């Protein structure tokens with residue numbers, strides 16, 4: 212895809228496409244400057260046009276369950292967006308997140324304890340996947356025994372985004388997930404605990420800021436947004452090091468480069484390929500093209516992060532890169548709420564693995580690695596290594 216982005220950035224920076232699973236006219240934005248200005252542009256809205264909802268969610272049961280869960284802050288415009296975001300923001304400030312450091316470190320060590328003696332492991336299945344799901348589940352207060360079920364649900368939901376034609380198949384998953392969240396919240400309402408779900412319930416009791424029906428989509432968003440993305444930061448970061456032994460060596464020898472290394476992994480192999488859907492509320496003219504009202508605009512964060520006008524030698528991985536203003540976490544009012552947490556998890560996961568496993572290599576050919584089947588995210592299903 213990166214070669215294609217290069218062509219689009221040069222020849223067709225506002226590209227009309229039919230190669231996406233939506234029937235609305237769709238535009239792909241690939242340049243860094245355009246991405247920044249459109250992510251901040253008030254003429255692009257998150258609220259989905261009614262025609263699109265009708266087309267995508269025609270079955271009744273899916274429509275109601277799906278609409279319930281997807282009515283969260285990332286799909287909302289101001290003023291609702293600001294209200295919803297302010298309610299959870301304080302749980303994810305860099306200071307709050309820093310308190311989680313010792314626990315995240317424990318989790319990383321425990322996961323490695325289970326596999327290091329085997330001299331082989333799967334970087335995704337054994338490490339990059341479980342770590343963020345354990346962390347976000349503990350923050351929210353989700354029982355440990357339910358966590359494996361989440362992979363199933365979140366995979367099904369991401370799959371449904373890519374294959375709207377097969378969306379019917381996942382109706383039971385959405386209904387079950389919704390049902391599960393309702394039961395979980397009901398249990399917490401009876402016995403409040405020291406976790407984020409209880410805090411959200413209390414805020415809905417003590418003020419009229421968060422209605423009960425807004426709690427489920429909020430929890431749903433935190434689980435989905437806080438999980439698949441971070442798996443890919445850890446997986447793509449470690450994969451990038453496998454492909455660049457000199458950079459891997461440098462990071463082992465000079466661990467204090469971990470901060471700039473994480474930013475470089477986010478730029479070089481951005482975990483989220485495209486910002487989520489934005490719809491034109493009015494006509495927009497850009498580089499000689501006209502984006503009509505209700506057209507869908509897809510902004511490629513991955514392409515913007517390789518734009519040579521912003522990043523010298525963009526296709527070169529440099530863990531010491533300075534002035535790395537990538538947009539892997541988006542820009543504007545929907546800028547990733549979990550960025551401090553994602554950065555901390557990425558740092559601890561990658562550094563701990565490098566410390567505990569002095570040398571490792573892919574145990575299959577690079578070409579045999581299977582990508583996750585999604586156009587929104589960039590990451591592998593599995594990365595087997597031996598050491």
Ligand code: HEM
Pocket residue numbers: 284285286296347432433436437438440441444482483485486487488512538539540541542544545546547548549550552553554
């Ligand atoms: C929003 C990326 C981890 C929670 C976003 C957006 C991006 C993003 C690009 C904006 C999407 C858009 O504007 O369309 C990432 C990446 C992550 C990561 C690359 C990991 C490396 C997390 C974590 C959490 C989280 C760990 C939470 C625990 C959110 C939320 C939003 C969001 C709640 C919506 C914010 C809003 O609408 O105001 N993320 N994310 N993310 N992210 Fe993340």
